[in-house]
Amino acid sequence: MVHENRGLNPHIEDIARRLALDGFLAFAPDALFPLGGYPGNEDKARELFPKLDQAKTRADFVTAAQILKTHPASNGKVGVVGFCYGGGIANYLATAIPDLAAAVPFYGSQPPAGEVAKIKAPLLIHDAGNDTRIRAGWPAYEAALKAAGVKYQYYVYPGTEHGFNNDTTPRYDEAAARLAWQRTVDFFRQQLTA
Numbered sequence: 001m002v003h004e005n006r007g008l009n010p011h012i013e014d015i016a017r018r019l020a021l022d023g024f025l026a027f028a029p030d031a032l033f034p035l036g037g038y039p040g041n042e043d044k045a046r047e048l049f050p051k052l053d054q055a056k057t058r059a060d061f062v063t064a065a066q067i068l069k070t071h072p073a074s075n076g077k078v079g080v081v082g083f084c085y086g087g088g089i090a091n092y093l094a095t096a097i098p099d100l101a102a103a104v105p106f107y108g109s110q111p112p113a114g115e116v117a118k119i120k121a122p123l124l125i126h127d128a129g130n131d132t133r134i135r136a137g138w139p140a141y142e143a144a145l146k147a148a149g150v151k152y153q154y155y156v157y158p159g160t161e162h163g164f165n166n167d168t169t170p171r172y173d174e175a176a177a178r179l180a181w182q183r184t185v186d187f188f189r190q191q192l193t194a
Helices: 012-022 042-049 052-068 085-096 113-118 136-148 174-192
Strands: 079-083 104-105 123-128 152-157
Touching: 012 174, 052 085, 052 104, 052 174, 079 085, 079 174, 085 104, 085 113, 104 174, 113 136, 123 174, 136 152
Parallel strands: 079 104, 104 123, 123 152
Antiparallel strands: none
């Protein structure tokens, strides 16, 4: 699971805990580790993100997926869920890992259209209704997904803001978050445990 642009904060640790309680082997790496890890403050964490070497960070997330695939408690199927920055990484991992079993981006930036044909994993995509920045990229992404024959489900949650799943912010929308999370768990059960 991939965090927002705040690193592995307590909220994301709690999401990983929820995944584990739902019966999944959960791994939540901290992209900020090379810079000392999550600093304990959201604003300081956000300030660190531009200092990351994004190519190395993406490679680290690919490595994290490989670790999960071969973990003794794993069945070999790996899925990814990510939020905001992590949603973009989830989309990226779908293009970078040919045997990824499932990807669930929450309001994440889409990959370049030329990379979409590399996606083999089924996608479950959650977007916020009021998130004009992320939703602006959807028509081109959807066209590329259709052209490449990628299996996907796309949900927009009306009246919600970017970050609606984060219950530690004012943008949290409980009803949308519960529905999106139930869809996510059901999707992972279908794709990762069968």
